[in-house]
Amino acid sequence: MAYISQYQYYENGGAAPEDANWGSYQYVSLYDIVNNFMLMYSGNHNLVNNEERFKVLFHAKRAVQELNYDAFKEIKVLQLDITDQYRFVLPSDFVNWVRVSVYKNGLLYPLTENIQVNYAKAYLQDHQAKILFDADGNALSPEFSDIDIDRITGQKKSIYLNSGHSFDGYEGYCYNGAWYFTADVAGGWFALNTETANANPTFAIDKTMGVINFSSNIGSGSVVLEYVSDGMENGDDSKVHVNKMFEDYLYAYIEYAILQSKLNVQEYIVRRTQKRKSALLRNAKIRISNIHPGRLLMSMRGKDKWIK
Amino acid sequence: MINTVRNTVLSVLNKNNYGYLSPSDFNLFAKQAQLDIFESYFYQYNYQINKENARQSGSGIADLAKGIEESMDLFSVTRGLNQNTDVAGSYFMPSDTTTGSDYYFVNKVLAYKEIITVGTTTSFLAIGTRLTDSAQRFTTLGIVAGDIVAVETATMGVQYLTVVSVDNNTQITTTGSVLTAAAFSYTIIKAGTQQNEVEKVTHSKITMLNNSIYTAPSTTYPSYSSEESLLQVYPNIITSAGRVIAQYFRYPRDPNWTYSVVTGGEPIFNQSQPDYQDFEVPLDDENNLVMKILQYAGVSIREADVYQFANGEETKENQQEG
Numbered sequence: 009m010a011y012i013s014q015y016q017y018y019e020n021g022g023a024a025p026e027d028a029n030w031g032s033y034q035y036v037s038l039y040d041i042v043n044n045f046m047l048m049y050s051g052n053h054n055l056v057n058n059e060e061r062f063k064v065l066f067h068a069k070r071a072v073q074e075l076n077y078d079a080f081k082e083i084k085v086l087q088l089d090i091t092d093q094y095r096f097v098l099p100s101d102f103v104n105w106v107r108v109s110v111y112k113n114g115l116l117y118p119l120t121e122n123i124q125v126n127y128a129k130a131y132l133q134d135h136q137a138k139i140l141f142d143a144d145g146n147a148l149s150p151e152f153s154d155i156d157i158d159r160i161t162g163q164k165k166s167i168y169l170n171s172g173h174s175f176d177g178y179e180g181y182c183y184n185g186a187w188y189f190t191a192d193v194a195g196g197w198f199a200l201n202t203e204t205a206n207a208n209p210t211f212a213i214d215k216t217m218g219v220i221n222f223s224s225n226i227g228s229g230s231v232v233l234e235y236v237s238d239g240m241e242n243g244d245d246s247k248v249h250v251n252k253m254f255e256d257y258l259y260a261y262i263e264y265a266i267l268q269s270k271l272n273v274q275e276y277i278v279r280r281t282q283k284r285k286s287a288l289l290r291n292a293k294i295r296i297s298n299i300h301p302g303r304l305l306m307s308m309r310g311k312d313k314w315i316k
Numbered sequence: 317m318i319n320t321v322r323n324t325v326l327s328v329l330n331k332n333n334y335g336y337l338s339p340s341d342f343n344l345f346a347k348q349a350q351l352d353i354f355e356s357y358f359y360q361y362n363y364q365i366n367k368e369n370a371r372q373s374g375s376g377i378a379d380l381a382k383g384i385e386e387s388m389d390l391f392s393v394t395r396g397l398n399q400n401t402d403v404a405g406s407y408f409m410p411s412d413t414t415t416g417s418d419y420y421f422v423n424k425v426l427a428y429k430e431i432i433t434v435g436t437t438t439s440f441l442a443i444g445t446r447l448t449d450s451a452q453r454f455t456t457l458g459i460v461a462g463d464i465v466a467v468e469t470a471t472m473g474v475q476y477l478t479v480v481s482v483d484n485n486t487q488i489t490t491t492g493s494v495l496t497a498a499a500f501s502y503t504i505i506k507a508g509t510q511q512n513e514v515e516k517v518t519h520s521k522i523t524m525l526n527n528s529i530y531t532a533p534s535t536t537y538p539s540y541s542s543e544e545s546l547l548q549v550y551p552n553i554i555t556s557a558g559r560v561i562a563q564y565f566r567y568p569r570d571p572n573w574t575y576s577v578v579t580g581g582e583p584i585f586n587q588s589q590p591d592y593q594d595f596e597v598p599l600d601d602e603n604n605l606v607m608k609i610l611q612y613a614g615v616s617i618r619e620a621d622v623y624q625f626a627n628g629e630e631t632k633e634n635q636q637e638g
Contacts, residue, residue: 039536052365061515062531062539069530243529245536 035249041068041258049263055277056266067265069240071258072250076239077103079293080251087111087232093160096220098213101237108211108220110229119222122210123203124167127221128153162224168204171225253295257288317602318346318573318594319585324606328625329613337613339573339583346571346595349608353597354568357388358421387598391565393417396466396474396558397425397547399501405552407560409545415473417566425514425547426561427538427554432504433457434556437467437495444493447477447502448486455485457504464505465490466558470497474558479504501557514538514549514560526550568596604630 012029015021020028042065050056050064076082083106090096096108109116130153132140140148158164166172209226213219220233241247250258264281267273322342329337337345364381367373373380395415400406410419435449447465465477465488477490488504517525517539525539526532533539533550540549549560572593575583586592595605607630614624 042537053369060517060521061513061537062517062525062528065537066528066531245534 034251036252036255038065038068038072038245038248038250041250041255041262045259045262049259055273055281056263059266059270063266064262067262068258069248070265071261072248073238073240075250075254075257076236079254079289079296080239081296082236082239082251083234084237085232085234087230089228089230090222090226093156094222094224094226096211096222096231096233098215098218098220099233099235099237101240101242102218102235103238104236105213105220106234106236108234109232110209110226111232112229116232117208119208120168120206120210122166122168122212122223124212126155126159126164126210126212126223127214127217128155130154156221159221159224164224166210166223166225168206168210168223170207170209170223172209172223251296253292254289257285257292260285260288317599317605318571319587321346321595321602321605321609322573322585325609325613328606328610339575341613342609343570343572345609345612346573346605348612349605350568350571350595350597352608353601353604354391354420357384360384361388387601388565390596390598391420391568392423392563393566394561394563396468396476397560397562398468398473399555399557400546401501403546403548403552404555405549407547407549409542409547410562410564410566411545415562419562419564420567422516422542422562422564424563425516425540425549426511426563427514427535427549428503428505428559429510429512429535430506431509431556431559432459432463432506434501434503437498437500437502440495440498442496444496445480445490446483447488447490447495449502450486453485454482454488454504459488459504462507464507464509466503466505466556467494468501468557469494470500476558478507503556503558505559511561512536512538514540517541519543522550569593571595 012032013021017029017032020026042061045064045068046061050059084099084101086099088096107118108121109118111117130150132148132150134140142148152160155164162172164172165174170176209223209229211220211222214221220231222231239248239250260281264278264285267281268278325342326337361381361384364373364384368381393410393415395410397407397410398414400408408414410417410422412418433452433454435452437447438450439448440446441448447467459479459482461479461481463479465479467475467477469475472494475492475494477492477494480489480491482488512535515538519541522539522541531537535551535554538549538551538554540547542548547560547562554560570593572591574586574589574592576586576589577584587594595601597605607627610625611627611630
């Protein structure tokens, strides 16, 4: 990729969209990675020789994916209103979630993942609990299972201390002849299960169905999902890029990946490339972590604060 | 060079009255000898690369691989490939009829990543510089002077012209004078458009490659496989005239020692004959040519001494070069 002028950078040369090149300098494209590798690391006098370009492309993409999973700090954020079934369909490039929040009254409320499931698949059964099948021998399923229906209709109770809890609003409750207290009655929270002590709605991710199911007490909220993708940009290779901090690591990774699966490469060479790859990854991670003195200073300013 | 080689060969043969070599026999042996030497370049080059990797070769003027590469480059040709319009993405491999020379080794294939438009010419001017297509909208498409026009001609293969001016929506003036007939397929490419290397993929891999989600061929990373005289490019949306270019090593042209009259039983060399063709290998291979022709001549006239002499000389030379 050629260097661009300031005019090209700031205003895309007068073309739309104006912001097409903003921030582009921090990245190196997949095309450049593959091209540079073939040019500099592959050939008659290199460790990598007689290897097809598609193998280099494959390993480059795999490296980009792995980096996207944990090394890059490039979180994608998507805000959507949830459906009337209290569901949020996962984005098309979703790989894993980082944080789910509900956005209400100008504030982001981070939500807790429910440790229990709130969804299930079900089969239709007759009065003897026998499963019903169609003509092809496949089990018949209802649109929703009972647990789904209860969640959608607000019948499902929550073990979390939110509005879905069985004893929400009670100061104490009697159960099997014994009284239990959840509120600050006697000067402290006794026997509080901190794992479920959260007043916000909860969610559980049904990865197979590709949805996040929320507890019904979320209401008609707007949900913000922070997630990681694999950086493949929906198959558009021209948009795949990596931060320049990781450029050398990518070359090292491709070299290692090819050599470690090639016949008759001495083990010490494989080890050498493996060490180089690992060292470069560590360096890049440290660089990308942005440990600035200014940030540390801001964090350390709280150290003298008196805690009552 | 061909006359010197012939004279030397005849001198060696005549010295001991081994016999006479007719011009037609000489031409046959010369062709074989040149082909032998031409093919040996590739093996020598590989040998030198291996020596370099073993740190047994020098740089600068001691760089033997460079010299061999220069000899090979004498036969390097870069030409646009003719389309096979029967199948999408199919092009003809280089040949005498399409690119003007047969290929020994296709070194790389390139494809323009993008094109502006394609079409077929609908009329022409005798001057051959006007590209006219009544179905086009050249001005609207933003074609400007300097853009590239690839034209697939009937007799000259693919020709690359440059837009001199866009006269109107249906007519362009180009450099060159090849547009001397109608119904030429053409492609117009923006000047400076990126060329990507089309990677050769074996038949055992190409199907899997096409089905791969990560590495399926694209206009950025195109691939090809070849079969008979055809080259199939993937993705097969790469279809237009002149979009695919091959750089290959052609076979050397057959040497032809030509003569005009026979004086005193001896043909007199005449290089003005239309079918005259000198050797194409460089001058430093003259000695090799003589030795190889002598070998063939020795076999032909059943003179083992001649063959052994030439073979021994050649072996000595190879040892020195090694």
